[in-house]
Structures are given as structure tokens and as C-alpha cells.
Amino acid sequence: xxFDDGNDANEEHKNYPxxxxxxxxxxxxAISGSSYDRGRANISGTGLPDYLENNVIxxxxxxxxxxxxxxxxxxxxxxxxxQLIPLTNKEYFKATLKATLIKKASDQELFxxxxxxxxxxxxxxxxxxxxxxxxxxxHRARMEEAEKVLSFRGERMDLSExxxxxxxxxxxxxxxxxxxxxxxxxxxxxxxxDYRPFLETIVKGRLGFWHKQLGRxxxxxxxxxxxxxEGLNAIRDAAAGAGRGGSNILTExxxxxxxxxxxxxxxxxxxxxxxxxxxxxxxxxxxxxxxKLDLRSTIRCSIQYGGTPFLLKYKSRRRKxxxxxxxxxxxxxxxRYTNFVLQFxxxxxxxxxxxxxxxxxxxxxxxxPYFQQGKNFDSTIESIIKESKQWGGGTSLDRAIKSLFNSxxxxxxxxxxxxxxxxxxxxxxxxxxxxxxxxxxEVKEIIWLNTLPQxxxxxxxxxxxxxxxxxMFPCNTLTDLEQVLGRKLFFDG
Amino acid sequence: MHLTLKDLRKGFENVGYICDEETILTVxxxxxxxxPILIEGPPGVGKTEMGKVLSQIFDTELIRLQCYxxxxxxxxxxxxxYQKQLLKxxxxxxxxxxxxxxxxxxSPEYLLERPLxxxxxxxxxxxxxxxxxxxxxxxxxxxxxxxxxxxxxxxxELGTIRANHIPIVVLTSNSxxxxxxxxxxxxxxxxxxxxxxxxEVEIIRAKxxxxxxxxxxxxxxxxxxxxxxxxxxKKPSIAETLDWTRALVSLNKDRLQSSxxxxxxxxxxxxxxxxxxxxxxxxxxALRENSRAGISx
Numbered sequence: 190x191x192f193d194d195g196n197d198a199n200e201e202h203k204n205y206p207x208x209x210x211x212x213x214x215x216x217x218x219a220i221s222g223s224s225y226d227r228g229r230a231n232i233s234g235t236g237l238p239d240y241l242e243n244n245v246i247x248x249x250x251x252x253x254x255x256x257x258x259x260x261x262x263x264x265x266x267x268x269x270x271x272q273l274i275p276l277t278n279k280e281y282f283k284a285t286l287k288a289t290l291i292k293k294a295s296d297q298e299l300f301x302x303x304x305x306x307x308x309x310x311x312x313x314x315x316x317x318x319x320x321x322x323x324x325x326x327x328h329r330a331r332m333e334e335a336e337k338v339l340s341f342r343g344e345r346m347d348l349s350e351x352x353x354x355x356x357x358x359x360x361x362x363x364x365x366x367x368x369x370x371x372x373x374x375x376x377x378x379x380x381x382x383d384y385r386p387f388l389e390t391i392v393k394g395r396l397g398f399w400h401k402q403l404g405r406x407x408x409x410x411x412x413x414x415x416x417x418x419e420g421l422n423a424i425r426d427a428a429a430g431a432g433r434g435g436s437n438i439l440t441e442x443x444x445x446x447x448x449x450x451x452x453x454x455x456x457x458x459x460x461x462x463x464x465x466x467x468x469x470x471x472x473x474x475x476x477x478x479x480x481k482l483d484l485r486s487t488i489r490c491s492i493q494y495g496g497t498p499f500l501l502k503y504k505s506r507r508r509k510x511x512x513x514x515x516x517x518x519x520x521x522x523x524x525r526y527t528n529f530v531l532q533f534x535x536x537x538x539x540x541x542x543x544x545x546x547x548x549x550x551x552x553x554x555x556x557x558p559y560f561q562q563g564k565n566f567d568s569t570i571e572s573i574i575k576e577s578k579q580w581g582g583g584t585s586l587d588r589a590i591k592s593l594f595n596s597x598x599x600x601x602x603x604x605x606x607x608x609x610x611x612x613x614x615x616x617x618x619x620x621x622x623x624x625x626x627x628x629x630x631e632v633k634e635i636i637w638l639n640t641l642p643q644x645x646x647x648x649x650x651x652x653x654x655x656x657x658x659x660x661m662f663p664c665n666t667l668t669d670l671e672q673v674l675g676r677k678l679f680f681d682g
Numbered sequence: 683m684h685l686t687l688k689d690l691r692k693g694f695e696n697v698g699y700i701c702d703e704e705t706i707l708t709v710x711x712x713x714x715x716x717x718p719i720l721i722e723g724p725p726g727v728g729k730t731e732m733g734k735v736l737s738q739i740f741d742t743e744l745i746r747l748q749c750y751x752x753x754x755x756x757x758x759x760x761x762x763x764y765q766k767q768l769l770k771x772x773x774x775x776x777x778x779x780x781x782x783x784x785x786x787x788x789s790p791e792y793l794l795e796r797p798l799x800x801x802x803x804x805x806x807x808x809x810x811x812x813x814x815x816x817x818x819x820x821x822x823x824x825x826x827x828x829x830x831x832x833x834x835x836x837x838x839e840l841g842t843i844r845a846n847h848i849p850i851v852v853l854t855s856n857s858x859x860x861x862x863x864x865x866x867x868x869x870x871x872x873x874x875x876x877x878x879x880x881x882e883v884e885i886i887r888a889k890x891x892x893x894x895x896x897x898x899x900x901x902x903x904x905x906x907x908x909x910x911x912x913x914x915x916k917k918p919s920i921a922e923t924l925d926w927t928r929a930l931v932s933l934n935k936d937r938l939q940s941s942x943x944x945x946x947x948x949x950x951x952x953x954x955x956x957x958x959x960x961x962x963x964x965x966x967x968a969l970r971e972n973s974r975a976g977i978s979x
Contacts, residue, residue, distance in 0.1 A: 260867050270711045270870075281707055288708040292866035294722055294857070294873045452912055464859060488764045492787070496771045539915065539955075565913050565959050 241276070242268060248307050249290065251421050255303060255428070257296045263289055279308070306424045314420070321423035331357035338368055339392065342375060346389050352396045359399050367395060442642065442665055444525035454667065455532050461670050462536030466513070511606045511633060513537070513544040516593070518611030519577075520550035520584035526640045527580075530610055531570050533638075535560070537608075545600055548573075549589035550582030555596070586611070587620035590628050605632040609659065612640045613651040622654050629658050638664035638673065685713055693739035698888045699731065700881060705872060709736070712870040718830050718851035720815075720861070720869035726919020727874045729854040733811030736850055743804065745849075746811045747797040749818035755825060759835060760799045763792045788839040798829060799843070807847040815865075816855040823865050830868045876917065879906050885920060890927045900938045901927050904973035908950065913959045918950040925949050938973055940966040 245267060249259050267289040274281045283304055291300045306317070335356040339346050356364065374388060443454070486502035494500075515537055517530050534546055538560035546556050559573050574580060594601070601607075607628060615621045629635050637655060639646070643663040646652045655661060663669045690710050694701060709732070712719035721729040737744035747758055767787050774783050795803065801810040815823065829835055833845035853869060855861060877885060882902040886893060893901070901923065909917045918926075926949045935942055943966040951957045 258863060260863075262867055266715065266717070266870070269715060273711060273714055274707070280703070284704040284707050285711060287704075288711055288870050288872060292720070292863075292869070292871045297873065456912060460857075464857075485764065488768065489762065492764065492767055492771065495775075496768050565955070565962065 241271070244308075245271070245286070247418070247421065248286070248303070250418075251303055251307060251424060252290065252300065254421070254425065255299055257291065257293075257299060259290050263292075282308075302428055303424070306427050314423070317423040317427045318420065321419065321426050324426060328357075338364070338371070341371065341385060341388060346392060348389070348393065348396070351400065352393060355396045355400045355403065358403060359396075363399065367392065443529040443640070443667065454529075457667050458529065458532040458670070459536045459539075461667070462533060465670075465673065466537060466541050511604050512600065512602075513541055514600060514605055514607045514632075515544060515546040516589070516607060516609045516611075517546070517548050518550070518584060518586075518609070519548045519579050519581070521581050522584065522612055522614050523640065524581050526612075529640070531573075532566075533610060535566050535569060545597065547589075547593065548577060548579050549584075549586070550579040551585045551588065552579060552582075553589040553592040553596070554579050584611070584615040585617065585621075586615040587617050587624045590621075590624035593628070601628065601631040603631075603633050607632050607635045608638065609635060610638045610640070610664065613637075613649060613655050615651065618651045618654065621651075622658070625655060625658050635659035637661040638670075640664055643669075685710070690739070694735065697735050697738045699728070699735040700877075700884045700888055701728070701874075702881065705874065708870060708872045713850060715870065716848045718853055718869045719872055720853045720855065720866060721872045721874055722855045722857050723874035724876065724917060725856055726917070726921060727876055728920055729874055730811065730813055732874075733809055733813070733852040733854075736852065737809040740807065740809070740850070742806060742850075743808045744811060745797045745801045745804075745808050746813060749812060749814050749816075749822070751817060751819065753818050753822055755822075757796055758798050758822070758825075759796050760837060761794045761796065762788070762839075763794050767792050790840070793837075793840070799835065799837075801849045801851075802829070802833065802835060802843060802845040804849070805846060808849050810849040810851045812851065812853045814856060815853045816858045816861060820862065823862055827864055827868065830865070876906075876909055877920065879903055882906065882920070882923065886924065886927050889924050890931060892931050893927050894936045897930060897936050897938070898927070900970075900973040901930070903975075904938060904943075904969050905950065907969060907972055908960065908964065911959065911963060913963060914951070914956045916951070916953060916956055922950050922952075938970050940970050943969055 246264065249264050249267075253259055267286055270285045270289050271282070274285050276282060286304070287297065287300060291297055309317075332353060335353045336345060339348055339353065339356060356367070359367075371388075371392070374384075483502045487498050487500070490500050490502055491498040515534060517534055519527065519530060523530065534548075534556070537544055538546060538557075544557070546560065548554050548556055554577050556573050556577070559569050562569070564572075625635070635658065637659040639652065639661050641649065641652065641663075642665045646656075646663075652661070662673045664673065687707065687710050690713070691706050694706060709719060711717075719732075721732055723729055733746070734744055770787060770792075771783070793799075797810070801808050812826070815826075830851065833848050834842050836842050853865075879899075879902045882905065883898055886898045886902060890898075905918050905923045905926075908914060926946060929946050929949055930938075930942065933942065933946075947957060947960065947966070951960055
């Protein structure tokens, strides 16, 4: 097998763009004890120059650290493929890595971003490293300051690393307030013995509040995995910087998605809705009930008895597609998620014909007919919001389910899957639990998409109670919604 | 196989499949590395066409396996010809040796080849198109693993059958469900999206050369504009663009006109909801104006 790219234009690409320090004879710093070593061990003998192999593996390591799944066999494929292309052509090089390493369309954007940064010119990479160094120095200084300040009578307070990071990134005014508070208490002369833990609790409470307030701003500081290689860390920092500015809507709490990102979020929600429906509504092939004689299998089996149909084989009837019933909470506490809920309802209704949709807050309203008019999103939603009385009310799930039983009991059977979109916060939650249990007994399954961030679930007793009855999945970010698709949603009972 | 990128590019040109360099390179890699190519993308961008085109380029047979919910090994790989086996049993009821009969019954003569086995046993390299793999069940996908990684299948009565020639395998998916990592790992991945205006102009020129230059450009722009509307659920495919072009050519049109757009819209948008969105949000007149912008009279 030989290669001839047949493209005369390649002469223009003689400036080999991927050389770096490794190609100049300097040794790569080992990333010991990591999957880097294992990956390296697997690919000897590809015939590519060592520095190129190193670069590709470091690049893969970087992509993995960014959450893209790449197996060793894919790395080997990539290295084999690279032998078949002219390495002087950057576009070919990029396309080859993309085709062999990236197997999800949604990862392509991330790949492109990292590719540009990783295979940047040495000068640019130096800039990244410089920026990283400065950032680390600043971070260290802030943390030292935090440790110094967050102490009481010369002793460090018992605070977590997260608390310290929150303090370090709080607004200066708030830092000052906390300092003043501590200084004031320090100067008090008579203090009970257990005053110190009490003070720590207050400080932790304050920092916890600011943790929530700062949200995404410090997320990066808190969840910064050390890739183990300063060069890669620098690129990760640069990539995080490039990704800032709202482009990472997948991990954003859906209530915070900016208006300008809405069309993209909408497109993603629709796509995921389609996938979700497809997963839920797949028929299950065989049932255990014997119904109809399967002539073909019977004849096949009869061959071992000389053609006598000694054992009868039965064909099982294909199970019907489940009936979907959607219950969406549109009460006051959910109002910030309205956009998501609406897109979700609309998305589900446009992909599945047999779906009953309801919205609820203090009462229950059937909104299925609005979708049967074939109108577009805006006019459908406009008429629902205009005519419905449920928007922004209090939540009374028990009442909603009771009216569901009253108005459409015939829809609730063992073939029905109920999807509830709600944050579980309801009045009379004991009654609600009873009603949800009653609903669970009637239907095949309840899938609960909870808009509360999963980290907060244990703070709400309602979440824990409903979790025992329904299959509950977090649905706070688009990534959550995507992950719901990757799970086994219900058991075929 | 001595294949060069230049040959492949020329092959695509000869059969009139217009695509970008990245697509050609990705296909080239899959051919040379003898790995299946998994093509994802919205409906109507030419995924299935890729299989057909490759069979034309290599002048070989196209074996197609259309996937659907419930597809199993019996329909995809092989089945015994029961009727023929039964007849044989009846004929030889009194006079044949049991062992001989048994060996005879489970010989290739009684085997019904389904697409996968056919592709593997073919005396020459063929193109195996596994279409809409996302519609099949997880179990079937797992079963494909063995075939796609080792190009061999096991038939209990006959043993392992190895491919005479590793087929060119094209898998297509509309991303209706996420495919398993195992399957993806075994493939070279290509995401095909709708072509840009320039590429679509080239496609129309190649497929419907009778269309005038102005009409070609206007159609490409118009279709691109319609596809950009997020509310339109079923975006016009490349085939629909070509149908529309042919329809306009047969109506002797050399430019887009609002009235013609109105009359022929059902060739592009094939459901009522999408047509309503078109009328409410785009409109024939605006489409004509926008697609004519920048094109000389």
C-alpha cells in the first residue's frame, strides 16, 4: 500500500506546523502513573517519528481530560492513519485525528477548540504557559491570604478547601465584612468555651451563601483537575477562557441560559426530546405470553425429530408501544424553568402523536388539544399561556393527580409511562406522596425529571420521598438531560 | 488494494458525488485501514448514497442491509432452508444413512444467505451498506461487533466463516439513538451535514445541468435559507433540492418566481406544519428576493 495524496497544493504546506519542544530533542516531562503511560506503551511500532506519537498521545490525554472518551484502539487507529497522509497538510492532519478519535458529533466542537490551542505555534503556547504561571501565582497568593484571614486568635479555622476558595474569590467588600466580623469577635474579652465552633459555623454559612452566589464564576477554580502536565494545564486554562462567554450552555443551569443562547438550547432540547421519546417508546420484542403458533420455528425444530412437529414453538405478540403521559409543573417555583418546560412539552408533542400532556400547579389542565392544531411553537405556547390558569400558581401535586384520576382514568394503565417534570416542591407533600404512589400502582412507570440541581437533592425531604416511588433523574442542565438518555430508564416488567 | 487519494477524488468526481476534501480523506482512511465507516447526519445529506457511490467507484456489488426495530440474526446473517431440508428428509426417509443425511442437511447447500453472510462469502470485495443502524436493537448492534472487528461470523453447524475479502462497510445513522461505544470504536467516523450554498450549486450543476446558472444559484440559496429556519422540522434534503430543480426546469423556468415557489413548494416541504411555518415566517416573496440578492439579472 502506498500513499500519494495527489494534491499539488500540498507543496504550500511545507512548514510543518506540529513541531514542538519534543521534536527539537528535548525530552518530554513524564506524566507518570497516568493513562498517558499506558497509552504510550500500546502504540510502539507505528513507524511515526517519536515526537509526533508523543504529541498525538498528549493531545489525546488532553481531550480525555476534557471529557471526550477515547479508547486505546482509537489512538492506534489515529497513528496508523497518520502514516497515510502528508503530515505537512494541517487540514488533513486535523481531519485524520477527527475521523479516528472523535465519534460523537457533539464532541467535534470541543475537539476543534482544543486542536487549535494544542497545535498552536510555540510562541502562542509559551503565552499560555505564561498566563498559567501568572494565574497560579495569583491563586496561591489569594489562598495564602484566605488562610491568614480565616483564623481566630492565631489558630486556623476548621474550614474546607472549597470554603477557602470561595473566600479567595468573594468580592473585596464581602471579604472585608467577614474580616471585620472576625476582628470584632477576636477583641471580645469574655467568650464561652464553645464559642469557636459557633463562630466557624457562622463563617461556613456565610461562605456557603457566597458559594451559591458566585456559582459558575468559581466553578472553574473548584473543579480544576490537574492534568499532571503544566503544558496541558496551560492549554486547558486557555480553552476554558475561550469557552467562556456563554458557549458552554450544556452545563449551565437551564434557568440561567442567556437569551442569545436560547435558539441553540432549543435545538438541543428538541434533539434530546426526540431521543428520549425514541428510547422510552421502543417496543419490547418478546413477551412471555404464548399466543400464536410460530410455524417457521416449529418446522425448524421438527427437523431433529425427523420432520414430526414434536415440539410446538409459539410466536409471541409484539408489545405495543407505551402510551406516554406528560405532567409538567408550571408553578411559581418552576417559573424560571418555563422556557425549558415549554420546549420540552412542545418537543415531545411534535415527535410523538400519542401523548397526553398536562400542566399543573394548584389544579390540572389538559393541554393536548393545543398541539393537535399543528401550529408552530410560538403560537402554540402563546395560546396555552393565555388560556391556562396554572402558570405561576402554588404547587399542589396531590390535587393534580386526583383530578388526573377523575378526568382520564382510562389513560392510566399498565401500558402508560408517566413523565413528570417538577422540582418536587409541593404543598401537603404527604398527600402528594400517597397520590404519586397510587399513580405508580396504576401505570407502568413514572419517570421524574427533577429541575433541582442534584447536589441539593438531599436537602429536600420531598425529593427523597418521591425518589422511592419514581425513577428520578436530574434535569437541571442540558448535560443532565443528555445523561438521562444514557441510562436505563425503566425495567421491562 | 493500491488506492490513492487522487484516485478516490477522481472516482467521486466521475460518479458525480460532490463532497468536500475532508469527506474524501475520511473515506480514504476507512478504505485503506479496512475499517467500517460510520456516517451520521441529518436525513437527506447523502449518507446512504455514499454506499451506492462506493460500489460504483469500485465497480462492485452493493449489498444492503436495512435495519429496523426487531431485526435479528436470522434476517441479517443466515437461515437454514427448512422446506428444502424437510423435503430431503422425506425423500430419504427409508434409504439413507443417518449420519450422511445429517451432514448433508447442514451443508452450505441448505443455507440461505442473508446480506451479512453474503458480503463475507462474496468471491470479490463488495460494499456492505448497513443502513440506519440506529433503528436496530442493542442486541443486534452487539452482534455486529464480531463481524466488524474480525470480519468473521460463527454458524454453529458449519463453524467460523472468515471473509474471503474484507468488504467495504458503510454504516449510516440518523442519531435517533446513541450508538454503543464498542461499535463506534470499531469505525472511522464521518459527520455529514447539509452542504453550503457553493457546494449545493456544484451538486445541482452536476446532477441537473439543464438548469440555468441563475436558477441553480437561486435554488441553492433558497434551500439554504429554508434549512436555516429552526421551526422547520423536516429540512429539505439534497434529493428534494434536485427534484425541485428538475420540476422548475420542466416548467421552463430560468429564475425563481413567487408564484412558482408557491406552486412547487410541496416538492421541498412535505408536511403541512412545515408549509405553514414557511408561509408564516419566510414567505414565497421574501424567499425569491433573498435568493436573488447578489445574482445578476
